[in-house]
Amino acid sequence: MSENRSFFKDTVERILTDTLDKTDIDAAEERRLPAGLYDALIENGITLMLVSEEQGGIGASVADAAVILRAAGAAAAPGPLLETMLGQALLAQAGLDPADGLLSLAFVDGLALPGEGETAWTDAILYDVVWPEAVGHVLIVARTDDGARLIVTSASDWTVAPGTDAAGEPRDTLTAASIAVMSKRLHDYDALLRTAAILRAAQMLGAIDWSFRRSVEYTSERKQFGREIGKFQAIQQMLAELADHVLASAGITDAAAEGLNATLIAAARSRLADAADATITIAHQVHGAIGFSLEYALNARTRRLMAWRDDFGSVPYWRRTLAQGFAGLSREAFWPAVSDAGLPTAA
Template sequence: MSENRAFFRETVEQILADTLDQSRIEASERRMLPAALYKALEENGVTRMLVPEGKGGIGADIGDSFAILRAMGAAAAPGPIVETMLGNKLLAEAGLEPADGLIALAFADDGAAVLHAVPWGGGVDHVLAVTPSGISLSASASWEMEAALDAADEPRDTLRGSLGAIVALDTSATLRTAAILRAGQMLGAIEWTLARSIDYAGERKQFGREISKFQVIQQMLAELAAQLLASAGIAEAAADAGRETLIAAARSRLGDAADAAIGIGHQVHGAMGFSKEYALNHRTRRLMAWRDDFGSVQFWRRRLAGGFVTCSREEFWPAIADAGNRRAA
């Protein structure tokens, strides 16, 4: 990790420690965002991480943002941080000023009148619609909202209205950028789940000894650690390279790791893990929601496979070996 990247992550970890606790995480299930957290993130330039310095941002890259989002995921920080960071990036690329406040991001067709399952769609300042032709920014208050929730009981609202003027912009890479940024949050939540499961196994006693001494528990934790390490390697590479094939592989691999974290984390914790007052559920339920954000696991596996289906027998292995340089179909 570079010095700048380590500094970014340490800064955000300190902000999270100062502004986010269990009660504020739980408040998000009542559609209440942690105001102190987002005020501090905005003051420290995090919401404009991906905006060039000349346009009032930090000028960081996707890999830097990925590191920050990893910390946010580990802390189960609620709210549209990915959407706001990416939204401001798109606004800057379109020659517009970054937005003040928080942004909800929606992928839609040109002329769409309904935006489906928009994270925090009715609880932010702006809605940014990403279409094949470009982007359209509007006030969230201009949309009629039908409230809904995801697996973490955070808002996934349906918005009805009409898009404003569309500013022309090449948005072909936007979905994969959103996908790898969300992957950072997923990776952080998986890391937290493994670390807490290891600690809990060392604390919980059964039949006169810590459950961490039972072979079956050791095997489950080893399996989760392997899933984490494999996912981290490919996700970090994908964030730095930005190539479609790597991002497709990372999201596919993280889908498996998320399933392992949810299952193993709760098995190790037993009944304690299913208590809503216990911190584990805030990570595992977010993993249930995040694993299908910006393309489901199946979607990304099809994208990954699509890059190789036309290969001949002689071409297949060289193509796999050079996957990081290939463009997904």
């Protein structure tokens, strides 16, 4: 890990330790954000990580941002951190100034949207928008025939129909008879979706890794029949299986975030889906009934895994995308394509 990346990681972990506790995580289910956490993140420039220095940001890479989001996922930090970090970067790419406060971000493909140059959107509707009542703007990334458009709306102009995800955080439906919009052209929609997908993957990896480590610790604390349950062979086998998922997911997610290769990102999201399912199953099996209680911290991670696994592309979407990269290859071409799927070539 580079010196800068280590600094980012240490900074965010310190902020999370100082400003986030179980009470804050639970409060998210009552639609309350941890204000102290986000004040500190904004003050330290974390929400502008992906904005260039010339535009007032830090100019970090996606891999740098992934380290931060992995720490946030491990801490079960609620709120639109990913959406704000990436949303600020998209505003900068569109030639706009950074927005004050937090942002919601939605990717849409096939929804009826205002045309380029239009300043109003009639009969507007958006689904599954995160934390719209806690942000200043809702940003929409829309697929177009020649790339993508960024549509900027004021969050207060929407009518909110409350909803929740598996973790109890807001995922609302937004409607408006007519809403003012600003539209700017962006580049490749699929590339932007892949960036969002790998950043969400980093959050998932953080939650998976935390759940694994806590499960190992718990098995050395909990005793049954006079000895720690971690000494039972069945428990050891489950933890070994979960360790395999953690290591495989970490390797492919880190590589995908570093290179932003389309094949690796699709593979990372596909692999993380299996790891998330295994984490939810094994961690709760190891913990027994206590893991399901709201008072215990495990469910804050596993429920977020349920909420995140289909964000920015569902599991079937990423598996189809991965398969399409190899479909039609000859027997002779298949293995070279698999073994060189986006990995850097040695000098």
